[in-house]
Amino acid sequence: MPNAPSAEPITIGLAEVHEAIAATRPDDACLVFRDRRFTWGEVTERTRRLANALLDRGLGCHTERGDLDGHVSGQDHIGVYLHNGNEYLEVMLGALKARVASFxxxxxxVAEELRYLLDDAHARAIVVHSQFAPVLAEVLPDLAHLDVILQVPDHSGNDLLPGAVWxxxxxxxxxxxxxxxxWGADDLYMLYTGGTTGMPKGVMWRNGDAMVECFGGSRTATTVEEFVAEANTGLQALLAPPFMHGAGHWMSFRTWLGGGTIFVQSVPxxxxxxxxxxxxxxxxxxFLLIVGDAFARPLLDELEHPTGRGPYDLESLTVLLSGGAALSANLKVEFLQHLPTVMIVDGLGSSEAGGQVSHVSAGGNASTGTFELTSGNVILSPELDAVLAPTDTTTGWLAKTGRLALGYLGDADKTARTYPTIDGQRYA
Structure with a gap:
């Protein structure tokens, strides 16, 4: 394949890169939620504390990645059962620092779905908002392997679960x-799919590869110092979607890899x-991240007929990114009428392949539904056994090569089907 992207694994891990960036700006704002403004130094300390709390409870990595099959994990797993907030991203990063895979x-x-997920993930630990404690309590008797529960208080006022710790x-x-x-690049980043094409599955990545392919880290950096040198985007980002979906936390880590500040809405x-x-x-x-028309319509209605203290001064906003669902052309036009200097970006990707293609609308020109294939992205035949030529009009599957996820936790067959090898090249 001409100009195919590198499939060489990234050898540097996200935990090391985040700490190195933090060391260059310890007093700058890193994570803001409501009235809490955490500096980079504070996020480093809090995520280290969480990592040590998990290690003290016996969690960690028990089998090095080595030659493990792509559907096998050698680490303990911790579920993140939270609304958006500082705790969500702290758990993801802190778990990585303990060599524990968060999901x-x-x-x-509902209880039956939660029971399936926690069993499929072989969860040893969970961090849960009090609001969800009653549902978790229903399934705990069936999950003997889940023995560490950290609970985050919220407006529900629900009591601490038996055996849990605040x-x-x-x-x-x-x-x-x-x-x-x-710390290393081999430790897992795990993302459960939504189950729209079957039961939810845990997609497993080397975190070093996810740092680049999912989180938008530098594709040219080969040392920690080079990653740090490129942490200069100046992003001040609000990621509005739930962090439980990839779009929300992917862009969160992209913000951090750029040395920016993550803001969490007050009403998550x-x-x-x-x-x-x-x-x-x-x-x-x-920077504002939304999810397609479902987010766009209410946001536009508020701009058109402010119910808050508007009209709003939004001149600082330069990028509006929609990921996870289509943003209709007519709604893009409306955004550009209210925010004429904003660049609107559609992003398309998948849990299995990472970011794939994007489409930009700006300056009054808005369209939706078309993408140019970039390096590493191809169309596979309906049977997933051949790469279609650019001139072929056959409807096929959008696929990507290069650095890809390892596979689905515990499912060798589905891993093989989703990641076919064609002429010696692996695709997702």
Whole structure:
């Protein structure tokens, strides 16, 4: 394949890169949620404390990646059963620092769905908002392997689950020192699919590869110092979608890899347009992530007929990115009428392949539904056994090569079907 992207694995891990970036700006804002403004130094300390809390409870990596098959994990797994907030991203990063693989949990699941997910993931630990504690309590008797529960209080006022520890208490009792484990690029980043084409499956990536292919890290950096040198994007980003979906936390880590600041909306339980636009205005944010028309319509309605204290001053906003669902052309036109200097970007990707293609609308020109194939992206035949020529009009499968996920946790057959090898080249 001409100009195919590198399939060479990234040899540097996300934990090491994040700490190195933090060391260059320890007092800068890293993560903002409501009235809590955490500096890079504070996020480093808090995620180290979480890592040590997990290690103290016996969690970690038990079998090195080595020659493990792509559907096999050698690490313990921790579920993230939370609304958006500082805790969500702290758990993802802190788990990585303990060599524990975090995974996302859809907080809309009923008990039977939650039971399936936690069993499929072989979860040893979970971090849960109190609001969801009653559903978790229903399934705990069936999950003997889940023995570590950290609970985050919220507006529900629900009591601490039996055997659980309050999240902040666990951090306070743990060491702030760098965990005594070796960080690396092989440790897992795991993302559960939504189950739209079957039961949810845990997609496993080497975190080093995910750092580049999913989180948008530098494709040219080969040392920690080079990653740090490129952490200069100046992003001040509000990622409005739930972090339980890839779009939300992918762009969160992209913001951090660029040395920027992540802002979390004050009302994460639902889409609150007044909350979103007020935060963009008051913090002078330059980047907003949404999910297609479902987010766009309410946000546009608030701009057209403000119910808050609008009209809003949104001149700071330069990029509006829609990921996870299509953003219709007519809604792009409306956004550009209100925000004429904004660049609107459609992003398309998948849990299995990472980011794939994008489409940009700006300056009054708006369209939707077409993408140019970039290097590494091809169309495969319907039978997934051949790469279609650019001139072929056959409807096929969008596929990507290069650095890809390892496979689906515990499912060798589906891994083989989703990642076919054609003429010696692996695709997703």
């Amino acid at each position: 996302n949990i859809n907080y809309r699941y 999240y902040e208490d666990a951090l306070a009792a743990a060491s702030p020192d760098r965990p005594n484990v070796e 339980e639902q889409l609150d347009p007044v909350d979103i636009w007020t935060l963009v205005e008051s913090e002078r944010l330059n």
